[in-house]
Amino acid sequence: MCPLILTILSPDKYYYGKVLLDNREVLNLNDFNQNEGKEVLKGKLNLDCVFVHYFIKELILSCIYRNNFLKFVNTSDVLPRNLILQETKRDLIDYRWNEHVCFLIREKCELDHALSWLSTLGGAFSALGDYFEKCADTAGKISVNQLKLAIRLGDPNIASRCRLYLSLSLIQKKKYKLAAKIIEAEYVTSKCAIIVDERLVRMCKGIWSKLQYEYSLYRKNKGLKS
Template structure:
C-alpha cells in the first residue's frame, strides 16, 4: 500500500463511509511502473547459468572419470587420475548442494582406492556412505546398490588369490 497512495486514499474514504448495506467494489489497476528488483533478477539468472554450467561440467568429468576408472583396472596411473577426477567431482557436488551426488563421488573415489590396493580406506568410505544412506528416512536405492556392488569389488580384489591383472 505504500507504493499506491491513490489506492490507499480510495480505500480509506470507502471505509469511512462504510454502510453494511452497501457493496464494496475494489477495482485493481496495474501500476504504470512495475517495482522489480533488477539486481536480484540478474543474480538469479547468473545462478541459473552457473547451475547449468556446473551440471554440464559434472557430466564431462563423469565421462572422463569413468574412462580412467575402466583403464585403472590395468594401469595404476589411470586409477590415480580417476581418483583425482572423483575429488574434483566431489567439490562440484558440494557446490551444487546435492548430498546424493557427493556420496556417489565418494564411492567413485573408493573404486579408485580399490584399484590402487588401498583397501582399508576404500572400506571406510563404502561403510560410511552405506550407513549414512541407511539412516535416511527415504534411502536412495541407487546409492545402496552402488555400495553393495563396490563392496563386492573390494572383496574380490582383496581376496589373496593371484589375479591376471598386474599391480604396482
C-alpha cells in the same frame, strides 16, 4: 513503552489483519474483533502497499528500529493506528536480484555440464585403472573434482556417488582400509536418509563386493609370493 496495535486495511475497509508491536517482538493478531472497526477507524493513514510491506518487515527484523518507532509513537500522537493500503504507483523490478538469479541458473547449467564431462572421463580412466595404476590415480583425481562440483551444486546424492567413485580408485590402488571406511560411511548415510535412494544403496553393496573380491585376490597373490 506501551505496546502498539496497527490495523491493516484496504480502501474498501477489508481487514488484512492486525499487528501487535512491543519492544520484544511483532505478533500477527488474526483473531481481532471486527466490531472494533468503527472505533479504531477514527485515525487512518493512506500508504503505498509496497511501503507497508517493507515497513512491517523492518519492524520484525530490526529490534532497534522497532524500539525507536515505539518510542516515537508513545511520545507523540502523530501516527494513526490504521494503515490503509493504496495501490502502488510503480511496479518494482528487482534488477539486482534478477541478475543474481540469472547468474545462479547459468552457474548450475555450467556445473551440470562439467559434471557430465567429468563423469564420462572418470568412467574411462576407472575402466583402465584395473590395468594401469596411473589411470586409477587419474580417476581418483577426477572423482575429487566431481565431489567439489557436487558440493557446489548442493546435491548430497551426487556427492555420495563421487565419494564411492573415489573408493573404487582406492581399491584399484590397493588402499583397501580407506576404501572400506568410505563405503561403510556412505552406506550408513544412505540407509539413514529421510528418502532412501535404493540405487545408491545397491551401488554401495556392489562396490563392497568388488572390494572383497579384490582384497581376496590381493591376499592370495601375496601368499603365493611369500
